[in-house]
Amino acid sequence: MIGKLKGTLDEIDEDHCVIDVHGVGYVAFCPARTLAALPSPGEAVVLFIETYVREDMIRLYGFRTALEREWFRLLMNNVQGVGAKVALAVLSTLAPADLANAIALRDIAMVSRAPGVGKKVAERIVTELKNKAPAYAGETTGTIGLKQELGEGVAPAPVADAVSALVNLGYSRDIAANAVAGALKAAGEGADSAKLIRFGLKELAR
Numbered sequence: 001m002i003g004k005l006k007g008t009l010d011e012i013d014e015d016h017c018v019i020d021v022h023g024v025g026y027v028a029f030c031p032a033r034t035l036a037a038l039p040s041p042g043e044a045v046v047l048f049i050e051t052y053v054r055e056d057m058i059r060l061y062g063f064r065t066a067l068e069r070e071w072f073r074l075l076m077n078n079v080q081g082v083g084a085k086v087a088l089a090v091l092s093t094l095a096p097a098d099l100a101n102a103i104a105l106r107d108i109a110m111v112s113r114a115p116g117v118g119k120k121v122a123e124r125i126v127t128e129l130k131n132k133a134p135a136y137a138g139e140t141t142g143t144i145g146l147k148q149e150l151g152e153g154v155a156p157a158p159v160a161d162a163v164s165a166l167v168n169l170g171y172s173r174d175i176a177a178n179a180v181a182g183a184l185k186a187a188g189e190g191a192d193s194a195k196l197i198r199f200g201l202k203e204l205a206r
Helices: 033-037 064-076 084-093 096-105 121-129 138-152 159-166 171-188 194-203
Strands: 005-011 017-020 024-029 046-053 057-063
Touching: 005 024, 017 046, 033 084, 046 064, 057 064, 064 084, 064 096, 084 096, 096 121, 096 159, 096 194, 159 171, 159 194, 171 194
Parallel strands: none
Antiparallel strands: 005 017, 005 046, 017 024, 046 057
16 A cells, blocks of 8 residues: 655646656645645655555545545545545545534534535534544644533633633634633633633734
């Protein structure tokens, strides 16, 4: 199995690219976000690869990061009705952190923005991955956990009050939760609401 390709970018097409590795051209099908971030043809490139083997076909799927590849596997292996095409469409539309965020908040509309992903499929993605998303959220794991607690009504009172205060100041709930998650890291878990609000405003001012 091929897990990674390191070579020279030969060409970029609508849904794939070709990487020259010591004279052999490998075709890798990629999310649009990955294709858009590739360098110009002739430059060095590295892609993390998922190899898909069938009796009549071997296909390579390429990603900028190992985390993107893990999300591809997660979508393919855990959500009924999601194949490679739909998984690529989702990752073309949403970065891993945004996808994890949408799942944590049960934001079906956000997931269904992906081409070819209807409401039912988006609902399955959100439902079937709700317990797996935090492990694949990358650097946003703490924020995702906080948002889950807020959504379930189990967040500590100072945290919930701080988020509510920022929302009342005109920030969206999502932005407020991000700011308070950052404030918790700076102020500590035992901080009161006033301190969290103060630190949260500092986060928002950055």
